[in-house]
Amino acid sequence: VTDPTVQPHPANTYLSEVNTALADLPDVERAELMAEVKEHLDEALRELDAGADHQALVVRLGTPTAYAAELRASAGLAPLSEPAATSVPSGKNESIREWVKALAATPALRGSLSYLRDLRPAWWALRGYLLVALMLAILTQGLQILPSGVADIGPRQLAHPALGDLLHTIGYYDLAFVDPGPNAGHPIYLLIVLGAVIASVMLGRAAPRLPVPARLLIGALNLAAVFAFFAYPTWWLGPAFRSFAGL
């Protein structure tokens, strides 16, 4: 039986509020619990009417906060509001840690953290794009980065002329999005970017279920993307940046 109306998950609000109420837990623990909660809500929604929404879930399972409290209690975890009773503040480090903990528990910060969490899919997509730029940058100019690299970047100053020609052919130097040129939007380049973006988003979605080594690898990819962002701006901004910077 296939569902004809594939909509955005109606449990998203509920999920993110439960997630907020678990925000103080270690990432791994929270991810595992959230995977269970997601599964639970999916099953509960399937039992409810087709048009079931957030409110129907609240009626069925209680408020997200109450749900999270029940989950924590039965899982043998400390309640959210309870301060760490076992750790006695004994020095400067300890009091700083307490202070950070208290800060992290304030509703405002928890709210903005969950807001950032909602933005993660956008980062996954951007990450795919940045990693393609990084790959192309390293393949052509090696690890030479700003500032001395800026002036040298151009199709004719590449370390590997053949690769430069290839990139030119697939339109990399005439990024369709910023400066349509004769080769702009070449299918091969667009396919590479599209593939990388899709793979990156899938990776992001699967991350909570992956084993620790795989998650470390994803962390490395995140760092690489951030590195690409700062070290190779001309590569992800394309020709528009170059003309803006007068290069």
Added chain:
Amino acid sequence: MHGTVFSVEQIGQSQLLKGVLDLVVLSVLDRDDSYGYEVVRALRAAGLGEVGEASVYGTLRRLFRAGLLTSHVAASEEGPHRKYYGLTAEGRNRLEQAQKQWEQFRQAVETLLPLQARGKTK
């Protein structure tokens, strides 16, 4: 704290269940590996519908972390992944212990119950 009212309310099923939820969940998994919602349904089918669903998931999580349960993820026909739990050898031992404890507890309570009720349960 002043003004506290000590009320003798009816003891809800969920309150009675708290102490035996581990035993009940282990028993369900002893029959067959199950995913969280299957356990919820099994409790409901047995007449224990008042148990909080979140409690079932939390209990599974705690028993798993204590090494009493195995788990594996399998895709369902409807699509979403389901995490199936089963008993480890340690889980089976725990179930046996808990069952004995429960029997002792039940007998002890029954000896205190009014005769009529005792007759009914036998």
